[in-house]
Amino acid sequence: MKKIKEYKHPFVILIVFETVAVTLWLTKNNLFYLFNFSYIGLSVSLGIFLFIRKYKHARRIVQLLVGLYMLVYLGLICHENMQIEGFWYYLFTGVFEAATIHYAVAKIFGPLIFGRGWCGYACWTAMILDFLPYKVPAQSGRKLGWIRYITFAASLLFVSALFLAKVGNLERIMFRAFIAGNLAYYGTGIILAFVFKDNRAFCKYICPITVFLKPMSYFSLIRVKCNKDLCINCGKCKRVCPMNVDVTDNSRNRKNGTECILCMECVKNCPKNAL
Numbered sequence: 001m002k003k004i005k006e007y008k009h010p011f012v013i014l015i016v017f018e019t020v021a022v023t024l025w026l027t028k029n030n031l032f033y034l035f036n037f038s039y040i041g042l043s044v045s046l047g048i049f050l051f052i053r054k055y056k057h058a059r060r061i062v063q064l065l066v067g068l069y070m071l072v073y074l075g076l077i078c079h080e081n082m083q084i085e086g087f088w089y090y091l092f093t094g095v096f097e098a099a100t101i102h103y104a105v106a107k108i109f110g111p112l113i114f115g116r117g118w119c120g121y122a123c124w125t126a127m128i129l130d131f132l133p134y135k136v137p138a139q140s141g142r143k144l145g146w147i148r149y150i151t152f153a154a155s156l157l158f159v160s161a162l163f164l165a166k167v168g169n170l171e172r173i174m175f176r177a178f179i180a181g182n183l184a185y186y187g188t189g190i191i192l193a194f195v196f197k198d199n200r201a202f203c204k205y206i207c208p209i210t211v212f213l214k215p216m217s218y219f220s221l222i223r224v225k226c227n228k229d230l231c232i233n234c235g236k237c238k239r240v241c242p243m244n245v246d247v248t249d250n251s252r253n254r255k256n257g258t259e260c261i262l263c264m265e266c267v268k269n270c271p272k273n274a275l
């Protein structure tokens with residue numbers, strides 16, 4: 001009985017995703033939603049199952065399963081632009097389809113529940129950056145976060161300009177923008193990782209999506225918390241954190257609190273199981 005209880009989380013996650021999958025399939029009369037959300041639900045549930053089994057690559061497996069699906073299948077094969085430009089594009093055309101639903105669920109309203117789980121378990125940009133050698137940053141955060149507002153504004157201006165100039169064949173342009181945008185993200189991300197000796201430098205300073213993710217994840221229901229009765233202030237959790245979060249502070253204002261990607265490195269490394 002205890003064993004079954006241990007595995008209730010992956011089961012619950014699977015049920016939630018299946019409910020979304022079936023609801024969207026029936027309401028939108030589109031089989032794609034059944035396939036899409038079932039696949040993501042199965043991938044996430046498998047990851048949680050492996051995490052419970054203490055498999056050390058559990059997070060990376062989910063990241064690759066979901067990230068590659070989004071990048072290769074949805075992006076390159078189905079020509080669905082899931083970058084932020086794609087979000088603006090579908091928003092302006094008034095189409096509430098894959099990209100807008102994806103942003104609403106994973107990046108705007110979802111973070112109220114699961115914080116920046118997207119960044120830890122699904123993002124195809126970070127999926128590559130996490131292979132680089134600087135898993136733990138050499139230095140704590142620099143004050144460069146303002147750059148994200150520039151990239152955010154640039155993405156919005158780019159798509160607005162296309163609409164204002166009444167440019168034709170927008171679908172094709174958006175697909176090219178998807179390829180160019182991804183190459184730019186990977187290139188910049190890899191260079192920054194080596195310059196700052198920090199795999200996640202791109203996430204911390206450049207990524208425009210954090211303009212949505214950070215404020216919403218401030219209110220996240222799911223957070224890593226510290227049991228002060230068990231904690232011995234050894235500092236190990238902060239030393240292994242890729243995002244420089246002060247995870248021993250339980251307040252919502254903790255240092256870099258909205259940077260937490262729920263990777264669970266702190267939890268795995270705490271010698272007292274205080275997290």
Ligand code: SF4
Nearest residue numbers: 119123125126203207
């Ligand atoms: S911050 Fe941006 S690039 Fe980094 S994981 Fe999140 S969405 Fe991906």
Ligand code: SF4
Nearest residue numbers: 231232234235237270
């Ligand atoms: S690793 Fe655990 S015991 Fe050490 S400071 Fe962090 S929470 Fe406390």
Ligand code: SF4
Nearest residue numbers: 241260261263264266
């Ligand atoms: S190590 Fe802990 S605090 Fe840091 S990002 Fe991962 S889960 Fe969040």
